[in-house]
Amino acid sequence: xxxxxxxxxxxxxxxxxxxxxxxxxxxxxxxxxxxxxxxxxxxxxxxxxxxxxxxxxxxxxxxxxxxxxxxxxxxxxxxxxxxxxxxxxxxxxxxxxxxxxxxxxxxxxxxxxxxxxxxxxxxxxxxxxxxxxxxxxxxxxxxxxxxxxxxxxxxxxxxxxxxxxxxxxxxxxxxxxxxxxxxxxxxxxxxxxxxxxxxxxxxxxxxxxxxxxxxxxxxxxxxxxxxx
Amino acid sequence: xxxxxxxxxxxxxxxxxxxxxxxxxxxxxxxxxxxxxxxxxxxxxxxxxxxxxxxxxxxxxxxxxxxxxxxxxxxxxxxxxxxxxxxxxxxxxxxxxxxxxxxxxxxxxxxxxxxxxxxxxxxxxxxxxxxxxxxxxxxxxxxxxxxxxxxxxxxxxxxxxxxxxxxxxxxxxxxxxxxxxxxxxxxxxxxxxxxxxxxxxxxxxxxxxxxxxxxxxxxxxxxx
Numbered sequence: 001x002x003x004x005x006x007x008x009x010x011x012x013x014x015x016x017x018x019x020x021x022x023x024x025x026x027x028x029x030x031x032x033x034x035x036x037x038x039x040x041x042x043x044x045x046x047x048x049x050x051x052x053x054x055x056x057x058x059x060x061x062x063x064x065x066x067x068x069x070x071x072x073x074x075x076x077x078x079x080x081x082x083x084x085x086x087x088x089x090x091x092x093x094x095x096x097x098x099x100x101x102x103x104x105x106x107x108x109x110x111x112x113x114x115x116x117x118x119x120x121x122x123x124x125x126x127x128x129x130x131x132x133x134x135x136x137x138x139x140x141x142x143x144x145x146x147x148x149x150x151x152x153x154x155x156x157x158x159x160x161x162x163x164x165x166x167x168x169x170x171x172x173x174x175x176x177x178x179x180x181x182x183x184x185x186x187x188x189x190x191x192x193x194x195x196x197x198x199x200x201x202x203x204x205x206x207x208x209x210x211x212x213x214x215x216x217x218x219x220x221x222x223x224x225x226x227x228x
Numbered sequence: 229x230x231x232x233x234x235x236x237x238x239x240x241x242x243x244x245x246x247x248x249x250x251x252x253x254x255x256x257x258x259x260x261x262x263x264x265x266x267x268x269x270x271x272x273x274x275x276x277x278x279x280x281x282x283x284x285x286x287x288x289x290x291x292x293x294x295x296x297x298x299x300x301x302x303x304x305x306x307x308x309x310x311x312x313x314x315x316x317x318x319x320x321x322x323x324x325x326x327x328x329x330x331x332x333x334x335x336x337x338x339x340x341x342x343x344x345x346x347x348x349x350x351x352x353x354x355x356x357x358x359x360x361x362x363x364x365x366x367x368x369x370x371x372x373x374x375x376x377x378x379x380x381x382x383x384x385x386x387x388x389x390x391x392x393x394x395x396x397x398x399x400x401x402x403x404x405x406x407x408x409x410x411x412x413x414x415x416x417x418x419x420x421x422x423x424x425x426x427x428x429x430x431x432x433x434x435x436x437x438x439x440x441x442x443x444x445x446x447x448x449x450x451x452x
């Protein structure tokens with residue numbers, strides 16, 4: 001298990017290094033936006049990891065309520081925490097790009113607002129886990145996660161009425177959607193690198209949570225034996 | 229006991245308790261009044277400006293005031309371990325949830341009845357759109373706040389520092405409902421366009437979250 005983790009970590013860091021090189025040196029500078037466009041190689045992959053984490057948390061939460069298996073709860077908390085971290089990065093890198101390109105740090109458009117609300121919901125999920133009496137209460141947390149995920153659908157719907165300023169998808173919008181192949185190359189390497197990085201973090205957090213659960217269980221068993 | 233009987237008894241008990249103590253309604257009313265006064269000191273609005281802003285102010289005031297009522301719904305059941313009694317009682321727990329929600333709905337509706345004239349008075353308000361739709365907005369928006377609030381009240385009662393935690397859990401989830409309610413209110417007040425979409429959105433939100441609340445309530449109440 002440990003060696004598998006070490007190998008995966010090595011691959012991840014190699015990919016991240018390669019991705020950094022391609023994003024900073026390999027890819028050409030964008031004609032109109034200039035160097036600031038390079039943040040896109042981080043912004044989009046982080047958003048992607050976030051979009052993997054939150055649905056995973058939703059599914060794990062439902063599965064937990066059905067099966068009541070502590071492993072599923074450990075998975076739910078790992079994905080939620082890693083999701084919040086990547087969501088934070090998305091929310092921070094966005095304005096850094098937005099200020100020079102759009103001329104504003106923030107706008108209440110559909111995707112920005114949905115991401116922010118998603119962040120708020122999952123932070124409240126983590127707060128609930130922190131504040132439950134007698135350690136994290138997985139049932140309460142899972143219920144909140146289900147509410148949160150259904151709510152995310154409504155959030156997106158509610159904000160769609162407003163005009164959206166976020167750049168439309170660049171890929172697949174026609175044969176001449178015009179992106180330099182070297183940019184595409186850098187982009188996909190970073191997508192792979194950050195996906196691996198996300199999985200690595202979830203893995204690490206999962207092992208940590210399982211250890212915590214086992215320690216807690218052992219304490220409970222000890223207390224039980226002492227009372228007998 | 230059947231669903232209907234439990235619902236009726238719990239609701240009657242809650243209303244009677246509130247009628248005698250007036251804890252929730254008084255604190256809510258005074259709090260909302262304070263918010264209205266402070267807002268009207270903070271912004272000096274013309275009649276035109278107030279039409280576009282009051283929707284937001286009204287719903288923020290209602291949201292904050294609602295939390296005061298919600299905090300007391302379940303805290304009331306902790307005395308003498310009533311909540312534990314509910315847990316082991318052979319009555320459908322969902323009826324408890326529905327009764328509590330209806331109770332809170334009544335309290336917040338009363339609050340709206342008092343607060344709405346105050347807003348009209350302080351902000352020189354005159355609606356340019358179909359005013360009757362405002363009733364629909366307040367009913368649907370109120371239910372959205374209260375149904376989620378009652379559910380999260382049952383969650384936050386199980387945590388440390390429960391009064392603090394309830395708004396932290398409730399506000400993020402309520403954002404879409406709040407957006408729709410504010411947008412509907414503003415549309416009606418300014419008379420620009422139709423509030424139909426927001427009303428449908430609120431209705432769907434209400435139905436979905438009432439269902440989810442009903443499905444998950446027993447799980448949450450029995451969580452150890």
